[in-house]
Amino acid sequence: MSRSRINVTFGTYIIILLAIGSSASGEVVRNLQEKGFGKIYLCEDWESANDAVKEQVFCDYIQKKSIDLSGEYIDLANHKILNPLKHPRVYRQMLTGTFFSEIIVPGMYNDDKYGNLQQLDEIKSRIGGAKCVLDIGACAGLFSIMVSGIAENVWAFEPSEAIRFYLIKNTELCGNVHVESFGILNEKGKKTFYDVSDYPKYSGFVERDGAVPYQVMTTNVDYWCEDMGIKPDVIRIDATDCLVEIMDGAKNTIKEYDPVIIIGTKIVDV
Known part of the structure; x- marks a missing residue:
């Protein structure tokens, strides 16, 4: 045995x-x-064990804050998101990364347990009053939701069909978050997207074992902004596998409008 x-x-x-x-x-x-x-x-394996611990930490945190878990949505300091306990575990995995559990939720409650409030305050100070924020690799929409209250409009890009379902549901109450299905790279066209349903954080344009491949429409920041007539004040990118391609396709926009660039949760100078 x-x-x-x-x-x-x-x-x-x-x-x-x-x-x-x-x-x-x-x-x-x-x-x-x-x-x-x-x-x-x-x-x-250790990957799933790590995810399980993060999931439990997340659940413990929202329970300690006496958040009502009985409804379809939960209220995180006036930000509403789908109740993670009423949806499949794959959705909870979207909510339990470092960005959410150690920055977003503690920041909403002014709880500096992880020492990240200064980082969050810097992000908010640079975004506050922005007319247009681009959120590339928006996942379930947590960043878009957070900044929707301090920016006029947010465009959230998410090519994954499965993830985009939760992105739309989470942001539909905001009123100023607009969801786009484009994959943002460095060119217009179509490209194979690899959807990892069990571990959505691994979905992307890089081929992976067990992923479901399908074609998605792609564009780049320069083309999209020109087509839409939009001048972004902030570009946030959470798609590390494609970071070089995304930045390459945004060169003209960055040069002309000098937006704040956020990679993951770090403000960078370009």
């Missing part, structure tokens, strides 16, 4: 079982549940 490696974190009572191909896994889980351990995650 193969052995399960058990990592127990007392206090939060998170139990991670790393058990690849172990026939005893189910029995181990049942035994632990009988002993009163309720937060049990059965994981096949």
Whole structure:
């Protein structure tokens, strides 16, 4: 019988079982549940174990803030998003990265537990009053939602069909967030997009094992801004696999309008 490696974190009572191909896994889980351990995650590798811990930290945080989890939406300091407990786990994975759990949510509640409020304040100070923000690689829309209250208009770009469903749902109450399905690269046309349904953060234009490929329309920042007649004040990019191509396709816009550039959550000078 193969052995399960058990990592127990007392206090939060998170139990991670790393058990690849172990026939005893189910029995181990049942035994632990009988002993009163309720937060049990059965994981096949360290990646899924890490995601499980982040998910639990996220759930604990919103529960500590006494957020009402009974409705379709939850209210995060006057920002409404779909209730993560009423949707598949893949949606929760979109919400549990460092940007959201250590910057956005603590920032909404002025809780500097992770020491990131200065970073968030700098972002807000540079965006406040902007007429146009481009959010490239918008995922579930958390950045777009955050800045929608301090900018006139936000254009959120997300080529993944699965992720865009949540982006639209999360931003439809904002009123000034406009969702675009284009993949932003350095040229117009079509390109194969690889959708990793179980781990959406890995979806993109780089081929990956197990991904579902399909064609998406692409454009670049220069073409899109010219076609739309838009002068962006801020360009935020969260698509590291395509960063070089995106920046290459934005050269004219950056040169002409000198927008604030945010890569992930870092303001950069170009």
